[in-house]
Amino acid sequence: MKLSTRQIQAFVTIAAQSSFSQAANILGVTQPSLSLLIREMERMLDLSLFDRNTRGVRLSRVGQDLLPIAERILADLRRIEEAAGDFATLSRGEVRVACSAVSAAGPLPVAIRRFERDFPGIRVMIKDTAEQNLADLVRGDHVDFAIATQVETDPRIHQELLHSDQMAAYVAPDQPFAQSETIRWSELGDTPLALLDRNSPLRHIVDRIAGRLGIWLNTRYEVTFGTTALALAEQGLAVAILPSNAIMGRGTPYRVLRKPLSRPIAARNIVLMRLANRTASPAEEAFWQYCRQEIGGHANTDPVASSVEQP
Numbered sequence: 001m002k003l004s005t006r007q008i009q010a011f012v013t014i015a016a017q018s019s020f021s022q023a024a025n026i027l028g029v030t031q032p033s034l035s036l037l038i039r040e041m042e043r044m045l046d047l048s049l050f051d052r053n054t055r056g057v058r059l060s061r062v063g064q065d066l067l068p069i070a071e072r073i074l075a076d077l078r079r080i081e082e083a084a085g086d087f088a089t090l091s092r093g094e095v096r097v098a099c100s101a102v103s104a105a106g107p108l109p110v111a112i113r114r115f116e117r118d119f120p121g122i123r124v125m126i127k128d129t130a131e132q133n134l135a136d137l138v139r140g141d142h143v144d145f146a147i148a149t150q151v152e153t154d155p156r157i158h159q160e161l162l163h164s165d166q167m168a169a170y171v172a173p174d175q176p177f178a179q180s181e182t183i184r185w186s187e188l189g190d191t192p193l194a195l196l197d198r199n200s201p202l203r204h205i206v207d208r209i210a211g212r213l214g215i216w217l218n219t220r221y222e223v224t225f226g227t228t229a230l231a232l233a234e235q236g237l238a239v240a241i242l243p244s245n246a247i248m249g250r251g252t253p254y255r256v257l258r259k260p261l262s263r264p265i266a267a268r269n270i271v272l273m274r275l276a277n278r279t280a281s282p283a284e285e286a287f288w289q290y291c292r293q294e295i296g297g298h299a300n301t302d303p304v305a306s307s308v309e310q311p
Contacts, residue, residue, distance in 0.1 A: 093283030
């Protein structure tokens with residue numbers, strides 16, 4: 001048994017009008033076709049919904065019991081249609097975005113401000129976490145998309161390039177490297193380093209460079225967050241190896257100097273990342289475009305290449 005929306009609407013309209021002919025006029029159908037619709041509904045339910053007589057029609061006792069349920073069904077359907085219209089027109093919705101603490105404190109709020117100004121009915125929810133957690137949040141569908149460091153090719157994930165930034169060393173003002181314009185990787189020698197832990201895609205870049213050059217790095221501290229590495233560098237305990245955006249342009253609470261790393265120059269790709277085979281909601285797709293414009297400055301729909309390494 002499978003009732004149709006037309007049958008439920010006919011049932012409710014006849015009950016409201018107490019007349020097949022008036023209900024037929026309201027619904028824009030002929031009275032015989034309306035009668036046939038109700039008879040088929042009664043046959044499917046094996047119940048008589050109306051008591052008919054020469055003066056008109058009225059609900060049977062069972063029809064009276066079923067009417068509130070039918071009215072709720074139609075009301076729910078109207079709410080579905082209204083909500084779907086709101087989602088489609090970006091009048092309402094929700095977007096879940098994951099990012100590192102650096103992005104959460106820097107470019108992301110700018111994109112959110114523009115987006116919420118244009119679409120005040122859509123709520124943007126932020127999950128700020130360590131860089132190494134971002135890809136797993138996307139894979140697990142815990143967020144709609146992430147602003148993250150590119151990871152190795154994964155067919156489950158679509159990655160779209162926003163921009164690249166260079167890996168750099170962060171040193172205390174009284175540290176010997178403070179006078180250098182740039183620092184070669186090979187010059188790090190026995191210098192104590194503060195690196196992100198081995199699960200971080202940023203650490204993968206560092207380890208790949210060290211392996212390529214055949215050098216040993218003195219990893220004195222392994223940390224989860226870049227801010228911890230910067231704090232250690234500020235105290236002269238280690239040189240922190242982080243991307244150049246670890247210190248935002250508006251300044252930093254840490255008294256450290258940023259020195260580009262060279263020979264080779266190593267850059268990391270910052271991408272928008274989401275599941276490859278999931279249909280995005282209108283709100284998600286719209287905010288994705290705002291992040292492309294505000295954070296990336298340009299669109300690039302081609303698959304991203306691996307992190308750049310230049311001699």
